[in-house]
Amino acid sequence: MTPEIMGSFAGLDEAWWKAVDEFDLAHRIRAWRRDDDEASYYSAPWNVDGLIEGNGIAWVYGQSGSYKSVLAMGLACSVATGRDWCGRKVRQGPVLYISAEGGAGILTMRSAWEAANAARADHLVIHIGAPDIASLRITEGYDDNGRVPASDIVQRLHEIKSVTGRHAALIVIDTYAQTSSGDMREDVSAYERKLRRLIAIAAPGASALVIDHTTKEGSSWIGSNAKLANMDMVAMVSRKDESVVLSMGGGRGKIKNAAPFEDIRMKAELVGIGRRDAYGREVFGPVLVRDGGDKTDREALALDLIGEGISYADLRASWHAHPALAELSHGTRKVALTRAVQRLREGGLVRVLESAGGAEQGGQGGAGSYLEPA
Structure with missing residues (x-):
């Protein structure tokens, strides 16, 4: 076997052991940080x-x-x-x-x-x-x-x-x-x-x-x-x-x-x-x-806009364009919509789906979500 080939094997061997050392170090650092415990903690169900x-x-x-x-x-x-x-x-x-x-x-x-x-x-x-x-x-x-x-x-x-x-x-x-x-x-x-x-x-x-x-x-x-x-x-x-x-x-x-x-x-x-x-x-x-009653005006407006079902993106567009909210700033309208949807979900009046026909999700609704009456 030529010296060049022997040298290449030596280089591979050195690279291998370097990779092993790096993996071992990363594992020890993860253990010190208790990353696995953290992942287990947040994955625990409610x-x-x-x-x-x-x-x-x-x-x-x-x-x-x-x-x-x-x-x-x-x-x-x-x-x-x-x-x-x-x-x-x-x-x-x-x-x-x-x-x-x-x-x-x-x-x-x-x-x-x-x-x-x-x-x-x-x-x-x-x-x-x-x-x-x-x-x-x-x-x-x-x-x-x-x-x-x-x-x-x-x-x-x-x-x-x-x-x-x-x-x-x-x-x-x-x-x-x-x-x-x-x-x-x-x-x-x-x-x-x-x-x-x-x-x-x-x-x-x-x-x-x-x-x-x-x-x-x-x-x-x-x-x-x-x-x-x-x-x-x-x-x-x-x-x-x-x-x-x-x-x-x-x-x-x-x-x-x-x-x-x-x-x-x-x-x-x-x-x-x-x-x-x-x-x-x-x-x-x-x-x-x-109790599905006792809704605020904004919750009633959100429920009306949701109707028989609507994507969150369309709901957001209709919400921001509604004349009843024209005097509010964009940020205030955004927060008001989030709170209204959350309250409707907590009252059991609305379900948030990942998409039309998708599975129900726990969040308040993102751009790809779909909302419908519960």
């Missing part, structure tokens, strides 16, 4: 799109009679059956509903939702009891008296996995007051830490939804600001007559890893559940349905 994220804790508070439990039951049934909630996609999965305030009312709420939606929430497990969340025993152990099993809640979650073949997607705790030792910062922090450990060990990927009360004046949650600081989503539910609103505006809440959502408006209805009480009277239960 159990309720833009509202309750997987492995997260959502905190909903309201006054007595504000239909907090009715809202929570609607969310629970939607996740258990895979049905949209107020126009938002859900990740279907089993649900554990901890009814710490007891009573048959929570069972009636489930039956009312099933009657209103003509569906059975078979993968919704209702546990009536008031466990001390911060003191839950997550794993089995031993003490001076012998073996000590994990708590009833953990056993329920294992049972869900055993029966359905899937971990729970949502754990509802109704209410915080009945499952905690206090409202001080250390109480809230201990409660949050135990919930996150419960999810990590017994229901990976699940979300926790905690129902809480307001102060007497009804403007904020009871107790420590750790409820706002430590949780992934916080929102207030309020009710006036039959109108119910879930809001994080006005300093009443927050959300991590998503854009703040506008008020979610619902209406309360009483639905017969097909059963009769001891006196022969039909039993009714409350449900919340998405």
Whole structure:
């Protein structure tokens, strides 16, 4: 073999090992940066799109009679059956509903939702009891008296996995007051830490939804600001007559890893559940349905322009050319359209598709999107 050929092989060998070294260095840098962890984090699904994220804790508070439990039951049934909630996609999965305030009312709420939606929430497990969340025993152990099993809640979650073949997607705790030792910062922090450990060990990927009360004046949650600081989503539910609103505006809440959502408006209805009480009277239960009314003028205009369906590009052109918006700057008109479409989607009035006949997407609509009535 000639020296020239030997030299070319040596050059290839040197180039090979240089490439290997560069690859190894890049791999180590990616590990230092935890890029793979970051990709895994952002690819984790939301159990309720833009509202309750997987492995997260959502905190909903309201006054007595504000239909907090009715809202929570609607969310629970939607996740258990895979049905949209107020126009938002859900990740279907089993649900554990901890009814710490007891009573048959929570069972009636489930039956009312099933009657209103003509569906059975078979993968919704209702546990009536008031466990001390911060003191839950997550794993089995031993003490001076012998073996000590994990708590009833953990056993329920294992049972869900055993029966359905899937971990729970949502754990509802109704209410915080009945499952905690206090409202001080250390109480809230201990409660949050135990919930996150419960999810990590017994229901990976699940979300926790905690129902809480307001102060007497009804403007904020009871107790420590750790409820706002430590949780992934916080929102207030309020009710006036039959109108119910879930809001994080006005300093009443927050959300991590998503854009703040506008008020979610619902209406309360009483639905017969097909059963009769001891006196022969039909039993009714409350449900919340998405409210398509109470639209602003701009939302009504956007809905009118969408008509039977329109591309986002055509909608944008019609919107900017409409005489009712002539006095607004271009930037203001653009923001107003985005907010109007978002609100219509949250109210379940509009769907955004990738293109005509395409699959529904989660965004507000881009140049290639197509909008149609829901």
